[in-house]
Amino acid sequence: MDRPETSTEAAHALLLQDVAKSFDGTNAVRGIDLAIRPGEFYGLLGANGAGKTTTLRMTVGLLKPDRGAIQIFGIDALQDPAAAKQKLAWLPDEPLLYEQLTPLEYLEFVAGLWRIDAKEAADRASTLLDRLDLWSQRDTRCAALSRGMKQKVSLAGALVHDPRLLILDEPLTGLDPAIQRQVKDLLLARTDAGCTIILATHILDVAERLVNRVGIMRDGALVAQGTLAELRIQTGRKDATLEDIFLALAISQSAAVA
Template sequence: PIEAKRIAAWLPDEPMLYDKLDPLEYLEFVAGLWSVEARGAKRLAEDLLEGLGLWPHRRDRCEGFSRGMRQKLALAGALIHEPRLLMLDEPLTGLDAAAARQVKDILTDRVRAGATIIMTTHILEVAERLADRIGIIAHGRMIAEGTLDELRASIGAGEATLETLFLDLTSQAGRAA
C-alpha cells in the first residue's frame, strides 16, 4: 500500500488547498509530504507554476484564487512527486480554454513520459482526443470499454464520434435496464 501511494496521485473534482499558503509554499509542503528532495521540488514547483500560468501569482495566498486557479494549483500538487499513475476527476472543471489546453498538454507530456492517467470527464471531446482506452458508465455500471475503434466496431458505427457512441450505448443500456 505505501509503494502504491508513492507512485500515484489523486486530483478530486473539488480542489482542497491550504488557503493561507501561497502556491510556492503549498507545493513545497506537498513535496515534503512525498519526501521529494528540496532542490528538485523547488525546480519542479517553478516549472509547474510557469507551465500552468500561475507563476505571476506564486506569492499570492490561495484564498483569493478563482476556481480555475485552484484547479491548476491542485493539479500541480498532484504532479509534484512525478507519479506514474494519475487519477483525475474532472480535471478541466473551471478552466478557461487556454488553461484547459495547458492542462491537456501537461497530461499528454506525462503520458509520453510513461505515466498512466485514469480520468473521469463529461467532456467527451477531451476523452476522444486524449484517451487510449475509454470506459462508458451508465446507471453506475460499466457498459462498454475499449479503444475508440473497438467501441465503434461494437455497434457498427464506422467513424462515429464518442458523443454519438455514448448516446447510442447509454440509450441501449437504458432500454435493457
C-alpha cells in the same frame, strides 16, 4: 484518440478484478474488471451515478471495496496501501488547497510530505508553476486565486512527486478554454514521458482527442471499452463520434432499462 502507446512495460499500471461496492443495499459498482497498461491515457466515461467516482475512490484507497482485488504496478493495494499510494496521485473535481498558503508554499509543502529534498522540491514547484502559467501568482495566497487557478495549483500538487499513475475526476469542469488547453498539454506531456493517466470526464470531445482507450460505465458495470475504432466496430457505427457511442451505450440503454 488513437495515439500510439508509448510504454513497453509488461506489468499493468492498474488491474481491477471483480471489484464491487454497495451503499445501503444499492450496488454502486458491480464486480468490475479493468486492466490499464503503463503509459496509457485511459478515459472512464459514464452518466452521473454510473459508478465512475466510486471506482476511482476504491482505486486510490478512499473507499474499501466489498470484494475484489486491486493492483497498482503489481502492488496489492488492499494489502499494502501505503506502497500502492507511493505510485499514484489523485485529483478530485474540486480543488483541495490550504488557502492561506501561496502556490509556491503549497507545492513545497506537498513535496515535503513525499520527503522530496528541499532543493528538488523548489525546482519541481517552479517548473510546474511556470508550465501552468502560474509563476506570476506564486506568492499570492491560494484563497485569492480564481477557481481555474486553484485547479491548476491542485494539479501541480498532484504532479510534484512525479507519480507513475495519475487519476483525475473531472479536472476540466468549469475551466475556461485557455486553462483547459494548458492542462491538456501538460497531461499529454506526462503520458509522453511514461506516466499512466485515468481521466473521468463528461467532456466527450476532450476525451476523444486525448485518450488512447475508453471504458464506458453504466449502472455500476463496465459495458464497453476500447479505442474509438474498436468501439465503432462493437456498436456497428463506422462513422460515429465518441459522443454518439456514449449516448448509445451509457444513456439510451439506461433509459430503456429504467
